[in-house]
């Protein structure tokens with residue numbers, strides 16, 4: 001452990017202030033954060049200790065703990081002192097990741113940052129292939145005057161499993177008669193995960209490039225699949241003086257149903273449970289629209305798991321953890337899948353590409369992986385309209 005001189009300590013404190021937190025509202029070590037942190041279910045991890053270290057300008061260079069926080073926000077909503085714990089974690093990472101230099105012990109995060117810097121997506125994929133998910137669909141390029149920009153972001157653009165979410169979304173929007181378009185190769189990663197992983201410089205670069213593209217194209221309304229894009233476009237891009245209308249697909253689907261633009265015509269006779277993604281629920285208060293949409297589907301039986309809504313159990317992929325390895329016996333998603341099975345769910349439905357990736361992985365590790373299916377809410381809806 002190393003005591004840092006004044007400058008890095010200032011980065012921690014400035015980071016908290018910059019993110020809207022009050023650096024002087026510091027912890028009185030009650031331990032409430034430790035009692036609600038999901039890491040407590042799988043291993044030892046002391047949030048309060050890290051917060052205390054940050055207060056005194058101590059950033060434990062060798063500690064893996066700095067990289068564990070998934071930014072799930074469970075501790076923040078319970079802290080009696082209003083400590084912006086996520087900003088503390090992020091700021092400590094910022095001390096360790098000056099301009100993209102991340103510890104050699106997290107090699108994947110390093111290569112993700114290199115790919116984002118060079119081609120604008122974390123997979124090192126060709127930008128010209130970004131719209132390939134839409135090639136058999138009648139999806140147009142966004143041009144000035146198009147009502148809605150659909151922004152699928154990286155996973156639904158490139159990952160074979162998650163392309164199905166972008167395709168389901170496009171089909172639903174087409175059936176509903178929505179005037180929408182995509183940016184294709186001009187779209188770049190929203191940058192949310194690298195910011196939480198401490199690379200502020202790269203985040204700002206991605207954000208500025210996306211914002212310039214949006215303004216040049218005349219974008220006013222942005223529709224997203226990922227709660228991480230939603231959060232960053234809605235709550236973080238305004239740091240660059242933006243004023244776009246941002247909608248998550250769960251909000252928009254419910255609006256289209258209420259307006260009669262989507263008509264549910266088929267039954268869905270399945271027991272379904274809904275998992276609240278942290279960045280949709282705790283970070284942005286969107287709990288009801290996805291449930292209200294599912295409740296409109298005849299035959300669908302909605303079951304609530306333990307740890308639901310405000311206390312939803314994180315899937316483990318936020319805060320840049322999506323780019324880091326998690327030991328098999330330390331996956332929150334394994335616990336979550338068992339919670340879904342405990343309530344008799346045949347399908348776990350959610351609304352986040354990161355959650356789906358992680359739950360699909362956990363499903364394959366079940367003794368009977370056919371016992372439960374993982375679906376995005378758009379994949380359910382496209383089957384009943």
Ligand code: SF4
Nearest residue numbers: 027028030031033079
């Ligand atoms: S809950 Fe808040 S006040 Fe209590 S130990 Fe954690 S950070 Fe400190």
Ligand code: SF4
Nearest residue numbers: 037069070072073075
């Ligand atoms: S945000 Fe979530 S993972 Fe991070 S310290 Fe708080 S409770 Fe733990």
